Amino acid sequence: MQAAVGGVTHSSHGAGNGLLLPHVMRFNLSARQSQTARIAQLLGCDVSGMTEEEMAEHAITTVQQLASSIGIPRQLRELGMNADQIPTVAEKTLFAWRILRVNPREVSRQDVEEILRAAQ
Numbered sequence: 001m002q003a004a005v006g007g008v009t010h011s012s013h014g015a016g017n018g019l020l021l022p023h024v025m026r027f028n029l030s031a032r033q034s035q036t037a038r039i040a041q042l043l044g045c046d047v048s049g050m051t052e053e054e055m056a057e058h059a060i061t062t063v064q065q066l067a068s069s070i071g072i073p074r075q076l077r078e079l080g081m082n083a084d085q086i087p088t089v090a091e092k093t094l095f096a097w098r099i100l101r102v103n104p105r106e107v108s109r110q111d112v113e114e115i116l117r118a119a120q
Contacts, residue, residue, distance in 0.1 A: 001112065004092035011079040018072035019079070022064040023119045027111065029056055031104035036060065076119045086116045 037055035
């Protein structure tokens, strides 16, 4: 998605990926809950007493906080992307089939639009 986002915002690859990562993690959560929960442990979070689901959610939140703490914008509009650009960016994202085909979940245009709206 970042390639398409970067195409309309002229933002850096790192800023776009850092911003989108928590949203993509949440999208893929149903297919990678245990791996996402492990991320919380690897980030040094105190996960004692948490369920795997809670650990996974905590990992996503922690990744988002880490990105924010190093200056990565939290919303696509901060990169200069308008909500009316979402359909175009989603369509361009689907051209990256070689990347999308290895995603843990099948990705539709509607999925991409929902991720982008969540990040908007």
